[in-house]
Amino acid sequence: MMTSKISRMTWVAAFAALLALAILTACGPGKTTKEPPAAPTAAEAAAPVLAPVPPMGFNTWNKFGCNVDEKLIRGTADALVETGMLDAGYRYLVIDDCWQVSRGTDGRIVADPERFPSGMKALADYVHAKGLLFGVYSDIGPKTCAGRPGAAGFFDIDAATYADWGVDYIKVDWCHCDDLDAPSEYARFRDALRRTGRPIVLSICEWGRNDPWTWAKGVGQLWRTTADIGDDWESLVWIIGANSRHADAAGPGGWNDPDMLEVGNGGMTFDEYKTHFSLWAIMAAPLMAGNDLRAMTDETKKILLNKDVIAVNQDPLGVQGRVVIERGYGGQVWMKPLADGSKVVAFVNYTERELAQYVRWSQIGIPSGPARVRDLWAHEDKGVHADTGKHYDERFEVKVPAHGVVMVRIWPGQ
Numbered sequence: 001m002m003t004s005k006i007s008r009m010t011w012v013a014a015f016a017a018l019l020a021l022a023i024l025t026a027c028g029p030g031k032t033t034k035e036p037p038a039a040p041t042a043a044e045a046a047a048p049v050l051a052p053v054p055p056m057g058f059n060t061w062n063k064f065g066c067n068v069d070e071k072l073i074r075g076t077a078d079a080l081v082e083t084g085m086l087d088a089g090y091r092y093l094v095i096d097d098c099w100q101v102s103r104g105t106d107g108r109i110v111a112d113p114e115r116f117p118s119g120m121k122a123l124a125d126y127v128h129a130k131g132l133l134f135g136v137y138s139d140i141g142p143k144t145c146a147g148r149p150g151a152a153g154f155f156d157i158d159a160a161t162y163a164d165w166g167v168d169y170i171k172v173d174w175c176h177c178d179d180l181d182a183p184s185e186y187a188r189f190r191d192a193l194r195r196t197g198r199p200i201v202l203s204i205c206e207w208g209r210n211d212p213w214t215w216a217k218g219v220g221q222l223w224r225t226t227a228d229i230g231d232d233w234e235s236l237v238w239i240i241g242a243n244s245r246h247a248d249a250a251g252p253g254g255w256n257d258p259d260m261l262e263v264g265n266g267g268m269t270f271d272e273y274k275t276h277f278s279l280w281a282i283m284a285a286p287l288m289a290g291n292d293l294r295a296m297t298d299e300t301k302k303i304l305l306n307k308d309v310i311a312v313n314q315d316p317l318g319v320q321g322r323v324v325i326e327r328g329y330g331g332q333v334w335m336k337p338l339a340d341g342s343k344v345v346a347f348v349n350y351t352e353r354e355l356a357q358y359v360r361w362s363q364i365g366i367p368s369g370p371a372r373v374r375d376l377w378a379h380e381d382k383g384v385h386a387d388t389g390k391h392y393d394e395r396f397e398v399k400v401p402a403h404g405v406v407m408v409r410i411w412p413g414q
Contacts, residue, residue, distance in 0.1 A: 002005050244322070335364045
């Protein structure tokens, strides 16, 4: 862990240990395999491309856990529209675990009749009427993580049920599954969804235990790369390090998923949440809000509704950004190329003091010459920067607050 009292060398060792722990935890107990699933049939290969950009929306788990009901979902749907979240791109409203209680005599999954008295079809209709998309949760095994009925043995009937309800997105977990083969089981679930004829985004949530970055593209549209996130700085740093290792796997139609957003849940500072959101944007991660949208502070809205940063995440080129400079004293520089030829650069500060950082054009693949710079959090144009005559290359300098970020977009040749 990082504190203000450790030396530079100790900080580096601690950070390296933190990243090593991320890999060990994410690939912890459970059956590990890198065997790819069987190639899809011609009909399956012709299926529409889902999630050409990272999905955006809301999931109930981080804030509400098992305390979900239709009043919450209807109120959240209203809030997605009224706060401007829908206009900013947040389209999916997903109910996580604990909505289901049993199976009927026909094998169909049954929603909790006390918490969802109107039924899931009526709830999906309400969500759709708001211009949103509707999502639910399941587990590839016999039980969900909360002990509710899982999908094992019922893939086809569950897929048909969800299609009947109007489901657009399903998150499928990995609890009670250690004796199963992840690539083949998730591929079977994908095939069941495709047989319904309804396009449904499949979110694979096996926490990176089976190296999904090697096989999940073409099976699901997003796959978890890490264990669950926590609403604290140490968890955030660990998640960033673990997810950053798999940038080559991400691209249109398939995204590395470092878990849902904690922005607005109260465990981190404003600057830490800005770092959280910035790194999810530059890593082309799904942006699934996990706070109470019905009671957001102005600070939370400033983060979740930052359209300049959202545009980085939703860029159609679909490249996951990478660390291009690792500074031993606790700073990093990330870079993500965008479709219009511009480059986004994030200066991250993992220390508890302000850091001065810089980048030269040659370090981010920008040709020598002038370039226009815009600060994406200040929403300010920083003018045209070029060679000052004091360095061999152009150099752009910033001051980054403790646990904070400065994020800029650079257009070369302007």
